[in-house]
Amino acid sequence: ETGVTQTPRHLVMGMTNKKSLKCEQHLGHNAMYWYKQSAKKPLELMFVYSLEERVENNSVPSRFSPECPNSSHLFLHLHTLQPEDSALYLCASSQAYPGGGLYNEQFFGPGTRLTVL
Amino acid sequence: GQNIDQPTEMTATEGAIVQINCTYQTSGFNGLFWYQQHAGEAPTFLSYNVLDGLEEKGRFSSFLSRSKGFSYLLLKELQMKDSASYLCAVILGGSGAGSYQLTFGKGTKLSVIP
Numbered sequence: 001e002t003g004v005t006q007t008p009r010h011l012v013m014g015m016t017n018k019k020s021l022k023c024e025q026h027l028g029h030n031a032m033y034w035y036k037q038s039a040k041k042p043l044e045l046m047f048v049y050s051l052e053e054r055v056e057n058n059s060v061p062s063r064f065s066p067e068c069p070n071s072s073h074l075f076l077h078l079h080t081l082q083p084e085d086s087a088l089y090l091c092a093s094s095q096a097y098p099g100g101g102l103y104n105e106q107f108f109g110p111g112t113r114l115t116v117l
Numbered sequence: 118g119q120n121i122d123q124p125t126e127m128t129a130t131e132g133a134i135v136q137i138n139c140t141y142q143t144s145g146f147n148g149l150f151w152y153q154q155h156a157g158e159a160p161t162f163l164s165y166n167v168l169d170g171l172e173e174k175g176r177f178s179s180f181l182s183r184s185k186g187f188s189y190l191l192l193k194e195l196q197m198k199d200s201a202s203y204l205c206a207v208i209l210g211g212s213g214a215g216s217y218q219l220t221f222g223k224g225t226k227l228s229v230i231p
Contacts, residue, residue, distance in 0.1 A: 108159035
């Protein structure tokens with residue numbers, strides 16, 4: 001079983017649609033993350049969950065709404081997105097947060113390529 | 118500040134050695150990661166440095182100088198499959214917002230040519 005999986009791999013949506021991205025980790029980790037990766041920009045951390053509680057929210061617009069029902073699953077609910085939200089959305093997990101050192105080693109999923117029309 | 122600088126692109130020849138530099142200006146430094154990311158794929162872990170010096174792992178080595186805010190990733194005996202983006206990421210330590218978050222550089226796109 002692959003460590004971190006994401007579905008769908010590709011998503012095209014209109015600005016008025018509502019969709020959700022799903023992430024699942026099979027590593028027994030306690031922390032999960034959502035990142036946004038746009039062309040020619042660094043990976044941007046969006047949300048961090050530790051033991052199913054949100055611990056960081058880096059000034060992300062409210063049109064992105066995360067949900068972590070348990071330590072293995074993470075969702076990103078999308079509504080009324082803008083074209084500039086088109087990007088690769090990566091989910092990651094790590095052993096712990098905060099943890100320091102190699103506890104911060106993050107294992108990434110393959111990402112969802114999102115296009116907003 | 119949290120500036121992490123890497124060259125945007127590099128080109129090297131198959132079989133050669135290439136060094137990818139990363140400089141950072143962060144407070145509360147608590148470690149540095151290098152990740153490899155092939156186009157359209159997830160980043161994968163390459164190395165971790167928290168103390169000064171060189172960490173060697175096969176064809177890949179990573180170096181850290183905390184006093185200089187400097188790291189490099191050294192790739193030896195380059196292969197075509199090494200063509201990818203290489204991401205430098207720094208851990209901020211301490212308390213408060215952003216504690217222990219990985220902050221990524223923009224990545225260096227390496228092209229290996231025959």
